[in-house]
Amino acid sequence: MVVDLRSDTVTRPTAAMRQAMANAEVGDDVYGEDPTVNELQREIAERLGTEDALWTPTGTMANQLALRALTQPGEEVLIGKDAHCWRFESGALAALAGAQTTELPGDGRFTAAAVRAAFKPYDAFVAPSRVLAVENTHNMAGGLVWPQAQLQDVLAAAKQLGLACHLDGARLWNAAAALGVDERELVRGFDTISVCLSKGLGAPAGSVLAGPRDLIKRCVRFRKMYGGGLRQAGILAAGGLFALRNHRSRLGDDHANAQTLAARLASSPRVSINMNNVQTNIVMIDLVDADASSVVKVAKTRGVVLGSVHARRIRVVTHLDVSSEQVQWAADQLLAVLAEAPVVRPE
Numbered sequence: 460m461v462v463d464l465r466s467d468t469v470t471r472p473t474a475a476m477r478q479a480m481a482n483a484e485v486g487d488d489v490y491g492e493d494p495t496v497n498e499l500q501r502e503i504a505e506r507l508g509t510e511d512a513l514w515t516p517t518g519t520m521a522n523q524l525a526l527r528a529l530t531q532p533g534e535e536v537l538i539g540k541d542a543h544c545w546r547f548e549s550g551a552l553a554a555l556a557g558a559q560t561t562e563l564p565g566d567g568r569f570t571a572a573a574v575r576a577a578f579k580p581y582d583a584f585v586a587p588s589r590v591l592a593v594e595n596t597h598n599m600a601g602g603l604v605w606p607q608a609q610l611q612d613v614l615a616a617a618k619q620l621g622l623a624c625h626l627d628g629a630r631l632w633n634a635a636a637a638l639g640v641d642e643r644e645l646v647r648g649f650d651t652i653s654v655c656l657s658k659g660l661g662a663p664a665g666s667v668l669a670g671p672r673d674l675i676k677r678c679v680r681f682r683k684m685y686g687g688g689l690r691q692a693g694i695l696a697a698g699g700l701f702a703l704r705n706h707r708s709r710l711g712d713d714h715a716n717a718q719t720l721a722a723r724l725a726s727s728p729r730v731s732i733n734m735n736n737v738q739t740n741i742v743m744i745d746l747v748d749a750d751a752s753s754v755v756k757v758a759k760t761r762g763v764v765l766g767s768v769h770a771r772r773i774r775v776v777t778h779l780d781v782s783s784e785q786v787q788w789a790a791d792q793l794l795a796v797l798a799e800a801p802v803v804r805p806e
């Protein structure tokens with residue numbers, strides 16, 4: 460058996476999803492004529508309560524279109540620690556938008572006071588702050604969900620300062636499931652929102668950028684410029700629609716599996732896991748006295764595929780293609796690997 464817990468992006472389309480994709484009605488989306496893409500865009504805009512929405516091949520593109528449209532070169536984006544659209548999008552924010560960033564203190568989430576302290580008004584000498592970027596759930600913080608009150612405070616401060624607000628909601632669905640609220644509640648106050656269909660929801664590709672009509676219209680041009688104008692994209696959009704309609708309601712299973720895995724692993728003296736931070740489908744495992752890359756290597760020989768994010772930290776992500784039985788089995792394997800891992804004391 461092989462259980463791949465590196466990411467929720469490793470899922471493969473189910474037979475029913477493949478059927479929906481094969482049967483999709485399609486047209487040329489560069490002409491705006493793909494009925495399935497249009498249906499998905501309408502459905503996301505409706506669900507999030509925005510005027511319009513735009514399908515993109517990736518979450519990276521959805522984020523970068525928004526940030527390009529909301530800034531001018533030389534302006535600044537205020538952003539949380541280790542945010543995906545700053546750290547893991549190949550420098551696109553600098554290369555494509557020409558924006559600077561200031562990282563706000565916190566665990567990826569931050570306070571209204573931090574936004575006020577970092578804000579730079581227009582001035583001939585600085586990169587003026589233009590956009591505030593939020594990630595919910597926060598990937599590198601271990602799938603943490605923003606408390607609603609804190610988020611609303613931050614957004615109110617940003618609005619007062621005249622900042623536009625972008626939400627990287629690649630895992631917005633997980634945040635909504637964890638809080639038991641509608642996604643609309645979580646996106647209130649944002650100008651632009653990106654959501655992914657290819658992570659917890661299990662589609663093979665596709666994200667959607669939602670926002671006001673005039674801004675989305677400008678993003679259609681940037682999408683073409685960035686090489687994201689796909690023709691019969693309805694085949695992919697059909698996978699996204701299927702995922703949205705059929706897999707959103709099961710995300711609680713992934714969260715329960717993450718809890719089970721974290722609780723089992725926490726029984727090992729070799730690891731430290733903050734159970735308060737196991738809120739969705741991501742678990743960060745901190746190794747007390749072992750090396751993450753060697754644990755990852757040995758785990759792979761036992762059929763458990765993991766990723767290390769630091770010398771002593773492993774990230775585990777539960778998803779559609781991992782059952783609760785497989786999670787129990789993976790926990791057994793990992794506990795055995797940890798028990799035998801050579802002791803490497805922190806320097």
Ligand SMILES: Cc1ncc(COP(=O)(O)O)c(C=O)c1O
Binds near residue numbers: 594627
């Ligand atoms: C929080 C977050 N935003 C954006 C992305 C980018 O998505 P994609 O891989 O589709 O470009 C990811 C991917 O892992 C992510 O975790």
